Amino acid sequence: MKVLVPVKRVVDYNVKVRVKADQTGVETANVKMSMNPFDEIAVEEAMRLKEAGVATEVVVVSCGVAACQETLRTGLAIGADRAILVETDVDLQPLAVAKLLAAVARKEGPSLMILGKQAIDDDSNQTGQMVAALLGWPQATFASKVVIADGKATVTREVDGGLETVRINLPAVVTTDLRLNEPRYVTLPNIMKAKKKPLENVKPADLGVDVAPRLKTLKVTEPPKRSAGIKVPDVATLVAKLKNEAKVI
Amino acid sequence: MTALVIAEHDNATLKGATLNAVTAAAQCGGEVHVLVAGSNCGAAAQAAAQVAGVAKVLVADAPHLADALAENVAAQVVALAGAYSHILAPATPNGKNILPRVAAALDAQQISEIVAVESPDTFVRPIYAGNALATVQSADAKKVITVRTTGFDGAAASGGAAAVESVAAVADAGISAFVSREVAKSERPELGAAKVIVSGGRGMGSGENFKILEPLADKLGAAMGASRAAVDAGFVPNDWQVGQTGKIVAPQLYIAVGISGAIQHLAGMKDSKVIVAINKDAEAPIFSVADYGIVGDLFTIVPELVKELG
Numbered sequence: 001m002k003v004l005v006p007v008k009r010v011v012d013y014n015v016k017v018r019v020k021a022d023q024t025g026v027e028t029a030n031v032k033m034s035m036n037p038f039d040e041i042a043v044e045e046a047m048r049l050k051e052a053g054v055a056t057e058v059v060v061v062s063c064g065v066a067a068c069q070e071t072l073r074t075g076l077a078i079g080a081d082r083a084i085l086v087e088t089d090v091d092l093q094p095l096a097v098a099k100l101l102a103a104v105a106r107k108e109g110p111s112l113m114i115l116g117k118q119a120i121d122d123d124s125n126q127t128g129q130m131v132a133a134l135l136g137w138p139q140a141t142f143a144s145k146v147v148i149a150d151g152k153a154t155v156t157r158e159v160d161g162g163l164e165t166v167r168i169n170l171p172a173v174v175t176t177d178l179r180l181n182e183p184r185y186v187t188l189p190n191i192m193k194a195k196k197k198p199l200e201n202v203k204p205a206d207l208g209v210d211v212a213p214r215l216k217t218l219k220v221t222e223p224p225k226r227s228a229g230i231k232v233p234d235v236a237t238l239v240a241k242l243k244n245e246a247k248v249i
Numbered sequence: 250m251t252a253l254v255i256a257e258h259d260n261a262t263l264k265g266a267t268l269n270a271v272t273a274a275a276q277c278g279g280e281v282h283v284l285v286a287g288s289n290c291g292a293a294a295q296a297a298a299q300v301a302g303v304a305k306v307l308v309a310d311a312p313h314l315a316d317a318l319a320e321n322v323a324a325q326v327v328a329l330a331g332a333y334s335h336i337l338a339p340a341t342p343n344g345k346n347i348l349p350r351v352a353a354a355l356d357a358q359q360i361s362e363i364v365a366v367e368s369p370d371t372f373v374r375p376i377y378a379g380n381a382l383a384t385v386q387s388a389d390a391k392k393v394i395t396v397r398t399t400g401f402d403g404a405a406a407s408g409g410a411a412a413v414e415s416v417a418a419v420a421d422a423g424i425s426a427f428v429s430r431e432v433a434k435s436e437r438p439e440l441g442a443a444k445v446i447v448s449g450g451r452g453m454g455s456g457e458n459f460k461i462l463e464p465l466a467d468k469l470g471a472a473m474g475a476s477r478a479a480v481d482a483g484f485v486p487n488d489w490q491v492g493q494t495g496k497i498v499a500p501q502l503y504i505a506v507g508i509s510g511a512i513q514h515l516a517g518m519k520d521s522k523v524i525v526a527i528n529k530d531a532e533a534p535i536f537s538v539a540d541y542g543i544v545g546d547l548f549t550i551v552p553e554l555v556k557e558l559g
Contacts, residue, residue, distance in 0.1 A: 016512070017377045026381050094349070095358040120493075122376050124361045129319065129349035138320050138425040141346045144487070154428065159342045161439070162432035162488055166318065168425045178494050179487055214358035218371065218384040226519055229540035231531075235553040238525065241541055246523045248445075248502040249469065249558070 001111035001148075001170075003046040003055045005080065006101050006131075007039040007062050009071040010121040023219040035071045038116025040078070041176040044183040045146060046114055047079040054148050057081050059108060063092055063100045069199060076194035077186040083199040084108075088211060090204075094122075096211035098130030103207035105135060110171060112153065117142050117175040128175035138168035142177040250279030250369065252335035253307075255326060257343055258285060258293035260315065263300075265442040266339035268403030271300055273396040275404070276366035277335045280304040283411070286325045286418075288315035298413050301405035311418035316427035317343055323350035324419045330355055330391060334369070340395035341441070352393035359393045360385060364400030378493040378516040398441060399499035399520055433486060440491065443472035445502045448491055448518070451478035452507020452528065452547060459485055461548065462506060464555045474498070476508045492517035507547045510535030527551065 011017055011026070012034040018027045035043075049055040060075035062068040063086040072083035086100045105113060118125035132139035140146075140155035144163065147154045154167045158177045204211045232238045242249045252274035257264040267283070274281045281302055285294040286309040294308040309325050326347070330336060336351060338344035340362045352359035364382070365373035371386045372394065440446065447466045449459050459473075466473050474496070475489040491498055493516040503521035508514060510526070510533055518524070519538055526539035527547050536542045543550055 011377070017380050019381050026377060093358050095353060095356070098353055120378065123378065124359070125345050126349035126352070126359050126361060129346065130353035130359075132319075133323065133350040133353035138422075139346075139350070140425075141319070142342060157342075158487055159430075160441070160488065162430065162486070164316075164430045165428040166425055167428050214388055215360065215385045216388065218386055220376070220381050220383050223375070223379060223382050226524075226538045228537045229524075229542065231536065231542045231544060235543065235550060235557045238541055238543055238554070239557045242502070242523070242525070246502075246540065248523045 001055055002057045002059065002108065003049060004105060004108055004110035004113045005039070005042050005046045005058060005060045005075065006113065006115040006127070007043065007060050007071050007075050008036040008116070008119045009033050009062065009064060009068045010036045010119050013037055013120055019220055019222045023221055025217065025220050033067070033070070035074050036116050036119045038118060038176050040183045041178070041180050042114045042116055043075050043078045043080060044181050045176060048181065049148065050079070059084065059110070061086065061101065061104055063088070063097050065089055072199060073194050074186065076197045077191045078184065079190070082197055085199060085201050086204060086207065087201055088204050090211050091213055092211055093213050093215055094124045094126035095130060095214060096209070097127050098134055099209045100204060100207060100211065101127070101131045102134040103209055105131070112148070112170060112172060112174065114174045114176065117177055128173050132173035137172050139173045140166050140168050141175040143174050144177050144179045146174055146180070250334045251332060252277045252279055252281050252337060253329065253333040254281060254283045255336070255338040255344065255347065256283050256285045256293065256297050257339050257341055258287060258290065260287045260290040261292045263293050263296035265403060266341050266398045267297070268300060268406060269398040269401045270337050270339045270396045271302060271404040272401040273363065273366055273394070274335060274337045275302050278369045279334060282307060284309065284326065284329065286314045286322050288312050294413050296406070298411040299407045299409050301408040303409050303411040306411050306413045307416045308413060309416050309418045313421035314418060317347070318425050318427060319346045319350055320422040320425050321419065322347050323354065324422060326351045327354045328419050329416060333391065335392045335394060337394045337396055340397050344395050348393060348395050355391050355393065357389040357391050357393045358387065359395065360387060361395050362397040363394055364397050378513065379519070380516070397497060399497055433488070437466060438470070438472045440472045440474055440489070440496050440498055443500050445469040445471035446474050446491070446498055446500045447471045447504045447506065448474035448476065448508060449479055449484070449506050450476040450508030451482060453479060453484060456484040461551050465504070465551055468555055468558045469502070476511070476514045478511070505535050505539070506551060508535055509533045510538065
């Protein structure tokens, strides 16, 4: 079966983001960009399915600017077979991405789409669920275990207070949570190999999708800063402060 | 203009997160209705009818709605969406699972995890793990919104007297099935709803050592949490994790024990009213957000603290 893995190019998780002075967004010029960590877990899971003989082909797909090619090359270096870039300079919002991915899925006909539960830039946590809705597929979000057998996926999900298991028909969408797996390191030989793997370039118009943004960002600001308090010398002082000053106990 | 809130419930009781979503819905400017979709969920519906500010409770009761499968619940919401200008759910794992499906079906760009309502079409939401706040305006006919519960006070659970109305349940989509649930049973309050939280980090050293936090949590009626480092080290279960990739909490009192204060942890707890840090490293970043810090060995300080609390 074919597995489609959408990946997003985001500001690297180690970068301390800075809000632009003109409040139009956060600084992304000259900032290290990487694959969204949750998507990396998705590529890893797809590779494990392939190595286990369950998946036959892994296709990574990214939507966005030309530089998303780098993110796709990372996916290819992890082991994906080929890549698709849906290229546009428009600022894509989750609904637009979901429509593009649904269009790609209709063309490619995968049995499984697996992607990160959220991207660490806009923290929306929407795309996977939206694609599933647009395709009329079932979904299993926040997966910590995925088992594929007999045309169904049995997925353990991280929910409030513990774990929940659902069984969904294929084709389906699965979104990854942190503890699904630990992605492998990409080796130099695989980076070299990845450069020769096929990367197809399409435009939103080729897919017949209108990607115009629906949400207008009026401003982006810094959150109120929390100032450091005081260090207390002993436990008795702490308890006195909590009782009399903070009045929380 | 009327808002529909998707209730979070277990059929028997209404979960507290629903109350925060009701407050956000009321701020959108119109009447507030609540949908309870479940199976034998009459008790939860009655609880929803008591919530202050709720004008009407819709109940969709069917066996295939019992376990909040996204495919079925989303279809139920979409079937009722026509009458509403705003559709909201708490940004819990359940709300996050269901609502984007609703938004896509309605061709609306969802607004996730709002922390403030500026006007009926303009909302504030954190991005980059809370390191920036975006004010966004929606051009969609229907606003589909998840609500960060720590951003809004909960509506009063009693004092309301809403009409309860049954609605026709949608058919089972038949593409997904609930298998099982393993929920840890605990006498302690839920992390998301607790007034006091005692959290341990990598400094605890082992899962066994977390036991020394229990008397402290007992004394304070606190929920217990942990940093990602402690969870990744296997000290405690995943659902204890407070942080960007775990739960976002804002209790009255947050006690961080042996937690250094990685950005990803701070993103999950920095809105707490009062933060106490106990750490042997005086330079630990946690002290930069703590109201009260004690530098020292947690294995001495925590038992002392329990004793001092009487």
